Amino acid sequence: MRRRTTPDAGRRSEASRHAILTAAFELAGEVGYAKLSVEGIAARAGVGKQTIYRWWPSKGAVLLDAFLHLSEGDGGESDGGESDGGESDGGGGMALPDTGDLEADLKLVLRATVDEFADPRYDRPLRALTIEITNDPALAARYAERLDGPMKEAKKARLRAAQEAGQLPAGLDLDVAVDLIWGPLLSRWLRRSGPLTHAYADAVVETALRGLYAR
Amino acid sequence: MRRRTTPDAGRRSEASRHAILTAAFELAGEVGYAKLSVEGIAARAGVGKQTIYRWWPSKGAVLLDAFLHLSEGDGGESDGGESDGGESDGGGGMALPDTGDLEADLKLVLRATVDEFADPRYDRPLRALTIEITNDPALAARYAERLDGPMKEAKKARLRAAQEAGQLPAGLDLDVAVDLIWGPLLSRWLRRSGPLTHAYADAVVETALRGLYAR
Amino acid sequence: MRRRTTPDAGRRSEASRHAILTAAFELAGEVGYAKLSVEGIAARAGVGKQTIYRWWPSKGAVLLDAFLHLSEGDGGESDGGESDGGESDGGGGMALPDTGDLEADLKLVLRATVDEFADPRYDRPLRALTIEITNDPALAARYAERLDGPMKEAKKARLRAAQEAGQLPAGLDLDVAVDLIWGPLLSRWLRRSGPLTHAYADAVVETALRGLYAR
Amino acid sequence: MRRRTTPDAGRRSEASRHAILTAAFELAGEVGYAKLSVEGIAARAGVGKQTIYRWWPSKGAVLLDAFLHLSEGDGGESDGGESDGGESDGGGGMALPDTGDLEADLKLVLRATVDEFADPRYDRPLRALTIEITNDPALAARYAERLDGPMKEAKKARLRAAQEAGQLPAGLDLDVAVDLIWGPLLSRWLRRSGPLTHAYADAVVETALRGLYAR
DNA sequence: TGATAAGCGAGACGGTACGTCACGTCTTGTA
């Protein structure tokens, strides 16, 4: 079901690739997931549909590459980098701020993410990508590897620094910790289950750090 | 010349309604969101497409009602409760277990949710519904009102009981607390960003209760 | 496939019947055959669809009765009936003009028919009826009996009068004669194969009377 | 964002075109006008509906091309003549028989047409086409140009030959003459207003030639 | 003179077909 002969990447048109990724991201921002079509992307990019199908297995894969494209100078098929300081950018050599004040640093980052979610230009493409990932485990794996993974490493690195500074216990499971801080935001954003404000971001950070039991 | 008003619910066929909701839920479980079609639902339910379009504004609305239908004896357009002790069932007068041991109770509930997510029969319809909600604010609002809201109330009720028993501080923001406990699960489930196990559920509960700072 | 118990015509609503026939004729004139629907007729007449299906076997039957309705004071289910001096009106005891001058009389009648065909208010319903008849032999039979038959009798009566006056040969087949005079008009009208003018009507009459051979 | 211009006929699939025209004609013959659907034609032709809608503006246009297709080796969009010696075939370079005996020649042709009308395989498609033409002036124009026109020329050519041989008067309006001969047949066929026999054909020819007045 | 059954308006129902959109594949011609 996939193309059988790997296309000659050497002949690949960089101009078309760039146009496609840009068009995909912009269209996702303008029309939303439901009306995002390969035909629309091809038309906006001034490209034949086949050029998309030749290089990407699905609409979601294009979208994922569009995010990768943004979060580096590019990076589509290169290596390395990824992701964001919020939910979509940052990555690679990217690191979370480290002023020594973990709580302040986390609030800064989460507030930035909240702002991102509030901008339809990012909110909609991000929702589109999230939906594709939700539906497609293969895409989710690639997302984890290329976008979320590096970002998660940056998050864990910041927590590990706090750990080493004695601000967090040595036995803390950093994967759980990261989920505890970023999971609430994500779930409220996706389901629109409540207002997504700086105050909420602050409250999540404070509560996650100190726990429900005590204050 | 066309009718604009709400159709006469008095003449509505209960048999068709039931068949549609059942078909929608089952099909979502069998074929997944991407291949879930109104035509497919109508065919499986033995119903004309128009009967779906007459009563529901979108595929997502059908799916939401299908969940409501499950979580009560029915209740599509009736009143009252709904929702679940995990993520999709439970509801109405439904309450979280209260043995006095908050941590154990929460672990029990989260483990049940984890199990639910592991069953494709629930995982897939739930993903489908989540995607629809992600795309459609109106549906999200109805979801919040009819399914998530009552569930959230049950969750907050359990936390409030703990608060009143002095196990949680009086000033705790219960909305944030609920997100802190259930958000991590949700985000890991949707993005498949890590294994979803009982151990993970336990770790989330423990960490959320005690906070990152201390162990 | 038709209703099994003859409805009680005694209880039949004359108001509804009238409204339906009027609506059918007017709608046919306004929207044309292609967009003429039973639902549309019912809506325009302020009548339930069932009331149409109860009394008529098809849309075409309604249309035929609408013409019958026009061509008498009414006459839908009564007897007698008949048609027109042109193509759609006239009828019952109706007779073609007889001034003694056959040629002039025929020209008068054919010119009137031409005028009728030029008025969309008659042209379109007439086309609609003709189409229904073309498709439905049973309807064609009823048309022949109720509308065209009486008209044809009137035409033949006029020709017979001429015959008796020695203007036409005794052996003339009047059915063929009628077709020869009215057929050309009909065919040019339906296929729009040429201009339909008074001059054309005159030429047809003259040529039919004298034949092609001689002038 | 949609294409408005004529699609690129250069890329058109001849196989699909042929299959569509054949299917349309056959289906019209089998199920009749009322049940002739674009979906049915597409299914029978093994073709997507869009391929029909891409190249034809209406069901009637397909049907017309199907007749054109038959009456030549093909000729859908090519040039040249077509049409029929009776009512649907013949055309182009086609000519009516000319033995020098006009009356006999015309009887021969009209009898052939009568036979054609008696065969459901031609009767039904012909009715379907006639209905479409009745409803659609644009289609009627194209019909006049491509099918009826060439046929009419052939008919007029035969009459002109008789004229030149002194069998018909020089001043005879050939358009009227053609209508006088073929109109009666057409109108009797469409409305089923009487038996359509060889005897009738003969009588029409004889009466048209000699006129009603004298014998 | 009141029950009773029909016709009636309304319109929901299971269907078929409409004409459109997008899918992913394939073909053609250009550079």
Place this chain on the structure above:
DNA sequence: TACAAGACGTGACGTACCGTCTCGCTTATCA
């Protein structure tokens, strides 16, 4: 050989009507 262009078979969309089927609600006999 990659590309733009776009036709193709496929299948779903959401809408319009089909003809059938209840629902109350008149209304007009007939017990």
